[in-house]
């Protein structure tokens with residue numbers, strides 16, 4: 034399922050990176066495809082290309098007329114009428130095939146649901162001296178040169194920024210206090226209303242006030258919060274004019290027909306910049322919202338969109354609409370401090386203990402401690418139910434050591450003995466936020482020297498029965514803990530590139546631990562993390578660029594390249610000798626706004642896409658122009674980034690984040706590599722690349738790096754990315770038993786079991802077949818067809834030793850073109866285009882299922898009673914859709930369609 038819309042997360046909320054088998058019996062026997070049934074966004078042609086155009090003034094009306102004349106029943110849900118960008122409609126239809134064959138229709142795309150992710154946790158700050166505030170609230174501005182632009186009085190005055198989000202609490206004093214012309218928030222629109230949740234009917238109105246969600250208010254503060262407040266914070270472009278386009282209700286998700294509407298409305302309202310801190314894993318540049326956002330960017334507006342917070346899921350998992358070709362997809366860099374909580378230890382003299390939580394654990398009073406083991410080296414503490422001799426733990430703070438089993442398993446075992454508050458101490462894996470489900474628990478440190486001995490004493494004291502207690506101050510317990518990962522790419526940032534090899538994300542901005550505004554109903558200020566927070570930072574930066582260079586389409590079109598070529602390279606760790614972070618997560622590096630605005634060298638393009646081995650573009654060129662007043666001598670240097678091993682060669686699944694890096698890198702010859710340019714003159718440089726050698730192509734090594742162009746006091750770069758493997762070799766359908774413990778794809782029968790022998794279905798109640806599959810890689814085309822049960826086919830994938838004999842086939846076909854069409858099918862059950870791979874998480878896009886609830890083909894026609902097999906085919910990336918051999922295909926057992 035496409036997941037997540039509002040890209041804000043808790044810092045370091047890392048899931049376990051281990052694969053666990055998920056029982057097939059837990060698969061819900063319903064369709065979980067990432068699209069809204071029967072709803073499509075169609076794009077229509079210009080009137081002159083439509084056969085019956087004479088009587089119509091709008092091409093939309095001509096197309097409706099054609100559809101009616103062909104007996105296609107449809108309902109118009111929304112119309113889009115922006116002639117230079119997008120003319121079309123959101124339609125509910127029952128016959129997609131007839132729609133597809135209708136003249137006048139240029140493109141049909143499904144309506145996608147963007148789900149809201151896990152609840153966002155927010156630290157509401159209590160006052161100006163709350164230590165949760167980063168020591169210098171402007172640290173993010175200093176890091177990126179925004180402070181130097183502010184010092185010159187450049188604050189975005191006269192620039193219009195549209196924020197597509199949950200609305201804005203404009204009653205907040207730092208956001209102007211009021212709504213409408215003359216205020217900070219000059220306008221906008223509420224497309225949905227408070228009660229909209231993504232599945233019900235939106236109730237639009239003119240007031241985009243956000244006092245129930247808060248996300249859009251945090252985003253707005255990053256761009257526009259007024260300075261001169263008790264927290265010393267300000268927006269990046271605090272004199273710009275904001276408009277709030279509200280596309281989320283108080284809870285729930287949004288469909289992309291509404292996002293498209295909001296994008297086009299923003300253009301009509303004259304916004305210079307549109308910013309969207311939302312999206313969902315998608316992997317392709319083709320969704321409606323991606324396409325429309327990209328066209329808007331290509332027209333000279335700046336469009337900034339979050340890269341996504343799916344870093345834990347690994348590479349090739351970029352988000353839409355951030356995938357739009359010309360938009361700026363934004364990655365996040367962690368701030369240098371994390372606001373954490375301290376607890377008091379009473380009865381022995383020593384310092385407070387820092388625990389990894391933004392909020393105090395809501396545990397009242399002084400409680401004694403109970404350690405589930407007195408052995409501080411135990412590896413599997415509390416992984417099994419606790420012994421009968423365990424006392425009632427409800428009056429204790431329980432201490433458990435990290436390791437072996439999941440946090441939730443440990444917490445479930447201690448909760449079975451009554452535990453209400455638990456501290457888990459680290460076993461050397463690192464001090465970070467942990468997944469504790471709904472339990473009242475947090476991690477404390479063991480690894481760092483002072484703290485480890487501290488903990489040791491604590492447990493020793495307990496062993497000696499010393500009367501020590503713990504209490505959790507409910508106020509004043511915040512502490513600024515130096516984030517050991519500060520300045521690095523936030524681990525939650527989604528990895529690209531897109532499956533069609535677009536350079537995603539584009540660049541990074543501060544997004545981890547950001548203090549900004551919250552609705553006045555939610556405490557007014559808070560610290561949040563996510564690519565959601567990085568995205569408005571770049572929108573504000575673009576406003577500063579427009580302020581200095583003027584609001585023109587040419588400045589808008591140059592913005593991404595200027596930001597990319599002047600960005601700062603980000604390492605993969607703070608350890609000397611470790612490589613730079615892969616470009617597939619950092620993009621061109623951390624934005625450096627001052628340099629982007631005032632550089633007197635222009636380098637174009639900013640991105641060099643070398644593509645895969647089958648489509649290798651190893652010879653690249655870029656231009657360097659001296660726009661300053663003095664001659665400059667340039668020196669070019671190659672800085673490779675770590676090569677990301679994106680796929681686990683054993684399982685064929687994506688390597689989970691943090692994606693492993695190797696220092697084996699590409700080499701490049703630069704011609705010329707030093708030169709002098711007089712004012713106004715330019716030089717074309719050729720860069721001839723050789724991909725890294727000696728790497729296992731089955732790991733799909735994604736290499737990347739930078740060509741630095743340095744002059745005295747100037748330092749720019751172009752950024753490259755390529756793949757040392759061919760994407761057409763990458764199997765896309767999972768045919769292993771790793772995920773479910775049973776081989777997939779599979780048909781699931783009415784009892785929820787994998788169908789192993791011929792089975793008849795009555796289509797009464799739950800007696801329907803459900804198709805279950807996983808994609809280990811995105812596909813441009815996925816189809817499920819019914820075929821004759823006796824179809825003759827030969828297996829070609831059955832030799833893959835790892836998983837034994839396989840239910841995986843491709844068709845016998847003559848070795849010539851057009852073979853796909855030669856496979857005789859009875860009819861199509863479903864077809865999905867440009868879909869992302871599945872993830873490792875069963876509850877978030879881990880697998881796909883399609884329940885054939887009614888015995889009909891995709892076009893609604895009844896399936897004639899009889900016996901069939903289901904043929905699944907998924908086209909490999911860069912495969913030719915006409916060639917059967919470019920598909921992964923699977924044939925099901927025989928199913929009988931005998932409706933009662």
Ligand SMILES: *[C@@H]1O[C@H](CO)[C@@H](O)[C@H](O)[C@H]1NC(C)=O
Pocket residue numbers: 161162166168170263264265
């Ligand atoms: C805000 O800035 C003023 C002046 O520099 C300083 O005195 C004050 O301590 C700062 N407040 C915070 C919360 O950083």
Ligand SMILES: *[C@@H]1O[C@H](CO)[C@@H](O)[C@H](O)[C@H]1NC(C)=O
Pocket residue numbers: 533534535536642644645648911
């Ligand atoms: C990479 O190559 C494929 C196959 O030719 C092509 O479809 C895709 O557009 C290319 N990507 C880019 C960004 O050029």
Ligand SMILES: *[C@@H]1O[C@H](CO)[C@@H](O)[C@H](O)[C@H]1NC(C)=O
Pocket residue numbers: 633660661662
């Ligand atoms: C170059 O010189 C011109 C004329 O003296 C001046 O207006 C301009 O600001 C200078 N540009 C830079 C980048 O120094």
Ligand SMILES: *[C@@H]1O[C@H](CO)[C@@H](O)[C@H](O)[C@H]1NC(C)=O
Pocket residue numbers: 052681682683684688
């Ligand atoms: C690949 O997956 C196998 C099986 O889950 C695992 O044992 C191995 O550690 C993984 N390899 C890498 C490089 O992650």
Ligand SMILES: *[C@@H]1O[C@H](CO)[C@@H](O)[C@H](O)[C@H]1NC(C)=O
Pocket residue numbers: 791792793929931
């Ligand atoms: C399915 O129903 C058909 C038609 O009634 C019958 O011929 C066939 O034997 C049935 N198959 C199974 C597996 O029950």
Ligand SMILES: *[C@@H]1O[C@H](CO)[C@@H](O)[C@H](O)[C@H]1NC(C)=O
Pocket residue numbers: 130859860861890891892893894
């Ligand atoms: C619907 O699809 C089926 C299977 O492809 C086909 O036989 C049938 O003619 C289609 N119906 C219409 C009205 O096009």
